Structures are given as C-alpha cells and as structure tokens.
Amino acid sequence: MIEIKNLSKIYKDEFLYRNFNCAFEENKVNVILGSSGSGKTTLFRMMLGLEKYEAGQILGFNHKKIAVVFQEDRLVEWMNVYDNVAFVLKSSVEKQEMDKLINKALELVELIDYVNYSVKDLSGGMQRRVVLARAIVCRDSILFMDEPFKGLDDELRLRIITRLKVHWRENRTTVFLITHSQQEGMLLGDIIYKLAEKPVKFYKI
Structure with a gap:
C-alpha cells in the first residue's frame, strides 16, 4: 500500500494541501483527475520527491523502481527512435x-515503421508516442504518467489506451495517471480520484 499521511503544502502563501490523507492500491491504475491548476502535478512531484512539502509523510516507495512520463517529452534528439526507447x-x-x-512497445503505439527515424524528424504527436513506448518497456514496479496522451488525435489515443489497459493488467503494473480528461480516466482507471476544492480534497469516483 502506498500512503499519504497528513500532507501539507503551501503554494503562493496559502494551503494547496492541508492534512491530506490518501491510500493507493498497488498493481492497479490509479487515476488522479482534476482541472488545470487543481494541484495534480504538484502532488505528482511531491510523491516523486521532486518538490518539498511543509508537513506529512509519503510512504511505500522505498526500494521500488519507478518510471516516469513527464508532461515534457525529454527525448534525446540526436538518437533515433530505437535508441531512445532502448x-x-x-x-x-x-x-x-x-x-x-x-518492437512490442513500438507496435503498441503504432511506430514500428519508424524504428530507425531520428526523433527530431518526427511530429510532436509521434515524439509523444516514443515517450510512451519508453515507459512501456520499463520493467519498473511503479509508473507515473502526467498527461501522457497530449498531442494524440482522438482515434489513435483511444486505440493506444485500449492496448495499454491490457498491457498493464497483464504485467500487474502500479500506475499513477494524472489527467484532466474524464474520458481517459474512465477508460483506464481501476480507481479514480478527483481533486476538488482548496485545500485539495480527494473524491473517489
């Protein structure tokens, strides 16, 4: 079990989180749903140890490998698609x-024909799919994803989401998916938490 206990975070001189508590299940897709500015990415960064907080504890990550998909692609531009994933x-x-x-990951994101292409020659949406493929091949126990499907057209996004759901279930991956899209949350989430109010509160959907 991954737990957040009595977490408090001040942002712009007011509490964004105050005595916040939550427990997440492992081997599940945990969706954190909320509008822009609701505190999703701040929570993500605190859970990853990338941002400080005023009080509280975040427990359950010790000795576990973690893979991350940030909002930015963070690809190595001088490498081709294969080398970026590898x-x-x-x-x-x-x-x-x-x-x-x-090959399996690139097939899942429909990029197998671009394996030797330089990533700098790809469109923004294709670069995002390289990032997704890189996350898919990771054999880490926990996967964090912050708005991972941005830049993808609706039909492609739905195809990839459908395949990812199967992949994660087969591999019993613990996923934290941050999104503003209720559709993405409903399609992918085993458990959905909606952020609301300030200081932030979670509501299970």
Whole structure:
C-alpha cells in the first residue's frame, strides 16, 4: 500500500494541501483527475520527491523502481527512435530480449515503421508516442504518467489506451495517471480520484 499521511503544502502563501490523507492500491491504475491548476502535478512531484512539502509523510516507495512520463517529452534528439526507447534498458537486458521488448512497445503505439527515424524528424504527436513506448518497456514496479496522451488525435489515443489497459493488467503494473480528461480516466482507471476544492480534497469516483 502506498500512503499519504497528513500532507501539507503551501503554494503562493496559502494551503494547496492541508492534512491530506490518501491510500493507493498497488498493481492497479490509479487515476488522479482534476482541472488545470487543481494541484495534480504538484502532488505528482511531491510523491516523486521532486518538490518539498511543509508537513506529512509519503510512504511505500522505498526500494521500488519507478518510471516516469513527464508532461515534457525529454527525448534525446540526436538518437533515433530505437535508441531512445532502448536508453532505459541498456544496463539490464540482453540485446535479443531488448529487441523483442522494443518492437512490442513500438507496435503498441503504432511506430514500428519508424524504428530507425531520428526523433527530431518526427511530429510532436509521434515524439509523444516514443515517450510512451519508453515507459512501456520499463520493467519498473511503479509508473507515473502526467498527461501522457497530449498531442494524440482522438482515434489513435483511444486505440493506444485500449492496448495499454491490457498491457498493464497483464504485467500487474502500479500506475499513477494524472489527467484532466474524464474520458481517459474512465477508460483506464481501476480507481479514480478527483481533486476538488482548496485545500485539495480527494473524491473517489
């Protein structure tokens, strides 16, 4: 169980979170739903240890590997699609197994025909799919994703979401998905938490 206990965070001289408590289930897709400015990304960053908070505890991440999809793509522009995805595997996987994992991930995001393309030659939406493929191949126990489907057209987004749901269930991945889209939340989430009010409160949907 991953728990947040009595968390308080001040932002612009007022409490964004105050004595905030929540428990998340492992091996589930936990969706954190909220509008722009509701505190989703701040919570994400606090859980990852990237942002300080005034009081409280965030428990359950010790000795666990974590993969992250930020809002920014953070690709290596001088590498091709294959090497960008392989970047997260090189120290832990043999070449044959790496090829298998990467091909499967690129097929899932419909980029298998672009495996040797330089990422700087891809559209913004295609670059985002490279980021998703990189997250898919990670064998980490916890995956954080902040607005991961931005820039994708509706039909493609729905196809990828459908495949990801199956992939995560098969691999028993613990996912924290931050989104403003209720549709994405309803399609992907095993458990949906909606942020509301200030200081922030969670409502389970």
